[in-house]
Ligand SMILES: Nc1ncnc2c1ncn2[C@@H]1O[C@H](COP(=O)(O)OP(=O)(O)OP(=O)(O)O)[C@@H](O)[C@H]1O
């Protein structure tokens with residue numbers, strides 16, 4: 161019916177707009193709960209991934225941007241990393257348009273692509289803006305690579321590839337369970353939601 | 362009192378200041394940046410929030426800065442060794458690099474923090490809406506600010522309920538990871554189900570009525586605001602020209 | 611006769627539904643009329659309200675066969691935004707009827723007026739009046755997120771009334787209220803009727819419908835089963851066949867008739883019941899004394 165044509169405007173439905181605040185809150189809460197449970201990964205992009213998968217790349221990008229800006233009110237370190245969240249939103253949205261979240265195998269590939277995207281964009285920020293330091297325990301891993309004689313950028317990239325891959329694959333698995341539990345009635349309200357309704361009877 | 366006047370500046374004026382100051386530190390060395398940071402502290406003092414401000418800086422930026430000093434001092438490639446113990450050595454170049462970087466972080470992060478400590482986000486959004494931000498966008502930001510504490514509250518209730526039901530929120534990694542799903546999943550699902558009715562609510566309140574909205578909450582814009590913004594921007598441009606010229610010569 | 615609202619052979623199926631939720635629904639509502647829609651759970655009452663407000667088909671999508679006309683103009687030719695100027699809509703769940711951007715009840719009620727572009731001074735006066743009318747002035751500085759269901763139901767009603775639409779569509783406004791709160795809400799709705807508003811109300815509390823409604827429509831399984839004036843419908847035993855109650859006075863009347871008590875008419879309100887019984891006692895009561 162809708163064919164394969166997508167437009168930015170068509171993605172920004174009222175429903176998508178109403179979901180943005182919730183997605184941002186999910187990002188922030190996910191991060192908080194992961195921290196409270198002392199999990200070794202951030203899980204602070206679940207909301208961005210979820211909304212990008214359902215409502216497309218630009219809604220995802222906007223959600224990512226706003227999440228980091230709002231976190232930045234209390235901790236400005238988040239603000240430069242908005243670039244990463246925007247990229248994650250965009251890439252996840254385009255992957256979803258290409259139906260790359262419709263099977264376990266494709267989801268793992270998507271997770272790897274997203275993990276690499278996040279690592280490639282966040283590393284220069286960490287290395288050149290913050291001298292290799294992040295606010296988390298991963299700084300220690302960076303230190304280990306540095307001590308082993310690697311360059312700063314290389315150490316940071318290696319560190320973030322490890323953490324981001326794990327983070328994105330786990331986050332996508334979580335999104336998968338959430339999307340599976342959303343009833344067709346609500347899924348169909350989002351521009352890409354129909355990708356997930358057809359297989360169900 | 363002068364302090365009262367400053368408090369009433371338009372958010373756009375304050376943000377112009379923060380942005381100009383942040384850009385300027387890229388055109389000078391760390392003594393300038395440290396000077397800027399002292400100015401920020403003075404402004405915070407003017408608003409009578411210096412203590413709060415410093416505590417917030419301590420909790421966010423200082424930690425990163427300290428780690429950065431350690432990392433850079435140890436691993437920055439350099440020759441001038443300041444201090445050595447067995448195979449660990451601290452190098453002058455690393456310290457200087459860390460100092461230069463952290464003074465910039467302090468000014469940029471410090472201006473952002475100061476801006477938000479002295480400005481309600483609501484005022485910022487209103488002032489942006491007054492210069493053309495779309496109402497839908499403004500709505501998204503404002504409702505996000507309202508929804509976050511609501512969802513935090515509900516998530517805390519859910520986690521407490523889980524603990525009392527014996528779901529392990531401590532213990533080994535796997536059981537903690539498992540606790541994550543029931544902590545967040547139901548909250549997400551119920552929120553998504555609610556979006557449809559919230560969209561209808563918005564329509565019922567004439568959000569997309571074909572008329573121009575009138576906002577009751579208006580942020581004042583005085584001539585002082587206009588002149589200050591022009592001043593900040595011209596000072597920045599002059600400063601940049603001066604530094605570039607110096608650099609070329 | 612000109613009708614304000616005309617529903618013409620409406621058949622509608624939700625895009626994700628399996629069968630039509632409304633089937634060949636037709637009826638008309640006059641200006642200033644108080645029309646109650648009754649029927650069992652899941653019969654399509656809310657769906658019908660959504661069609662009158664234009665959320666069907668504009669928001670819910672799906673194909674709408676037939677037509678809904680308001681003031682002679684099809685809802686298909688109007689946007690949801692344009693319709694918001696004419697039709698006010700209060701729906702079932704009070705907890706999701708919060709704009710989400712207001713810090714106080716006062717701001718919440720004013721939100722609609724901001725969107726209508728009403729001058730701030732006028733708007734605040736109107737908000738004050740409506741809060742008095744709906745008896746929520748004491749809540750004006752509270753955060754809407756912290757109110758009870760009953761309080762929210764009144765805030766939701768107030769937020770729509772303040773916008774002064776000509777037509778009010780109200781879907782089960784008393785589900786979260788105790789009997790006293792319910793009476794108060796009906797009192798507000800009655801005042802709206804006095805102001806010549808056209809009212810469409812979905813409600814299960816039949817005694818109150820008997821008291822206030824002019825026109826009643828019974829729907830079941832997406833079809834109009836009965837359509838007539840208050841007494842016609844509320845004395846019709848057929849209503850009971852559709853899992854819908856009648857007012858207790860009508861039930862009493864029908865029951866008495868079955869036992870050979872010859873009432874002139876079946877009462878639907880308390881007042882009528884008293885009248886009828888007194889009359890009957892006066893005529894035949896002595897026989898038994
Ligand atoms: N958005 C939707 N998408 C798909 N089906 C829906 C939707 N909303 C309602 N339905 C279905 O349409 C039918 C009629 O629902 P509707 O809500 O109109 O009934 P109702 O008379 O208002 O019921 P109640 O008394 O419980 O409020 C039900 O079977 C319901 O499951």
Ligand SMILES: [Mg+2]
Pocket residue numbers: 655656657702781
């Ligand atoms: Mg209903």
